[in-house]
Amino acid sequence: MRSLLDLRRVSVVKPKCFSFARRPLRYVNVTPAVPPCEPPQDQPPPLDQSLVKWVSSVLSNPSLDFTKCKEILTHLSPHQFDRVFCEINSSVNPKTLLGFFYFAAESCGYRFSVKSYCGLILLLLASNLNAPARLLLIKLIDGKVPSLFEKAFGDRHVEIAMAMVDLNVGLEKSVGVHICDMLVHLYCSQFKNDGFGLAFDVFRALAGRGAFPSSRTCNFLLSSLVKVGELQRGYEAFEIMRQGVVLDVYIFSTAINLFFKGGRVEDAIKLFMEMEKLGTSPNVVTYNNVIHGLCRSGDLVEALQFKSRMVEKGRMPNLVTYGALINGLVKCEKFDEANNMLREMSEKGFIANEIVYNSLIDGYCRVGKVEEALKIKDDMVSKGIRPNSSTFHSLLRGFCRNDMTEQAQVLLQDMLSRSFPVNIG
Incomplete structure (x- = not known):
């Protein structure tokens, strides 16, 4: 629990109230990637207001009372907690609530709904507690916190995105954009090994509800x-x-x-x-x-x-511009124009790098003009640019294609002394 106590050092901005009503953050005419959630058929019984007030008093306190937290969990199912959270979110202490969630999940095995987790994340963002919000979102995506997912979605990643959108955020518009940014960034970076298809699916699902990063x-x-x-x-x-x-x-x-x-x-x-x-x-x-x-x-x-x-x-034009043009000219065997471009590049104050020189060297070797390639290599060295593995491989292929066995052997020894891999295929 030490990490939870450390959160008290972070200043908290009191968030505005938000509702769990389902309304998109922003609407545009995009075909939804997932079907909209159907409202529940049966109206749930009204909440015990004395219970609501008691939960609110416990979670609005700056410090967390673990005994009372355990008692709260015995009175509320995950879906009942959703409803209570909806009523008390404007009065709770975000850090205390975060501590309650972690305590309930890690110490008691309590499974909050995805909606509750997403509501907490939005509350943290609205309170400028960005780092804890990001960490909790990572754990939720990664399945590192016990949570209840709805089978209707069939994809927990899309369900998380939809829960964020379906929460009617009565906060600044920037919070809605912020959570979209955070979701897409995490899938493109933290979870990129799972494939960028996840990032795309989440983006498409968000856009389908009119929410854009x-x-x-x-x-x-x-x-x-x-x-x-x-x-x-x-x-x-x-x-x-x-x-x-x-x-x-x-x-x-x-x-x-x-x-x-x-x-x-x-x-x-x-x-x-x-x-x-x-x-x-x-x-x-x-x-x-x-x-x-x-x-x-x-x-x-x-x-x-x-x-x-x-x-x-x-x-x-910059180095990239000239490099692209020189490479294009070389591939079309327009060597005079390529060399003119190299001179223009130098006159403009740009120093050719090994990529530009290797392009010319490889081009000359491919058409059998090995002597011209060697001149370019000498010019390269005179400019203080060291030939690399690509340089040597182009020259080696050029020597082999032109039956220049002696030069190939000398170059091969040079490559081995530099620990360059040899592949003349």
Whole structure:
């Protein structure tokens, strides 16, 4: 219980009252991912108000009385506690209530409903007790606290999200956004090993009830899906975001990258044009995503046009821009243009890194121009950039393809002395 006592050092902001009535945080026209909860058929009997007042007095006290807590548990079932919590949440001490929950769950094996846990988490957030709220949410998601889940949902992750939304939060709107942010962030980070499908399902369920995370969190989710190659879920997530989130330059940039990665070049360009029409100015990352995508698809002419457009709009190309263009030119065997781009890059004050040099070296080796590749390698070393494993492998393949056995043997010994793995396949 020591961790519970430590909570008393945290200042508490008295929360406003919230109700357990089921009403969405914010409504938009999105097809629900899960069916809405049906209201109970039978009206429950009225609560014993003397019992309600007694529970309120115990849980509004700054200190936790464990004897009285045990007695409370003998009088209330989990669903009865839901109803009591609904009536007393404006008067309880959030830290005392948190201690009560942990004591009941860990020492008495009491199984609170998901709704009760979610109500407590929202109460903690409204009281600026963010760290305890986050920890409790992690334990709830991870099944580390005894809790009652409704079988109707079939998915406890979605049930947690729905319980958060179904609680009619009569607090600041920011609390609703905060809990959506926290949920999506946790599934994308703390629980990423369980797959990003969970994060997507929770996001879709929230959006189905009109509750959306902030633009920043939406971009975090979209970026995570793109990073792990969940492109189809990425497309769906972006379409949902379009219906309920104010799209900023970061979401647009990530979505453009998503479409290019999926080979949807025309859609990516259309989205770029759309963001400009909507008054969202592309930044350097946006242009780099477009240029990189066009280079990968072999459309160098349009990629170079976007570089010119970028400069006209006052966005200066950076190392990533030049690297993408040089790599694209090399793949199309336009070595003169690639070297000109390298010189321009140097004149602009950018120092080529090993990725740029390796692109040129590998390109020359693939077309049998090993001597040119060696010149690039020498230039690389003269600039203080050490060749890495990729550099040596490109050269080794070039030597082998051109029957330069002696040079290959010397290079192989050099690689082994540097403990580089050898793979010339």
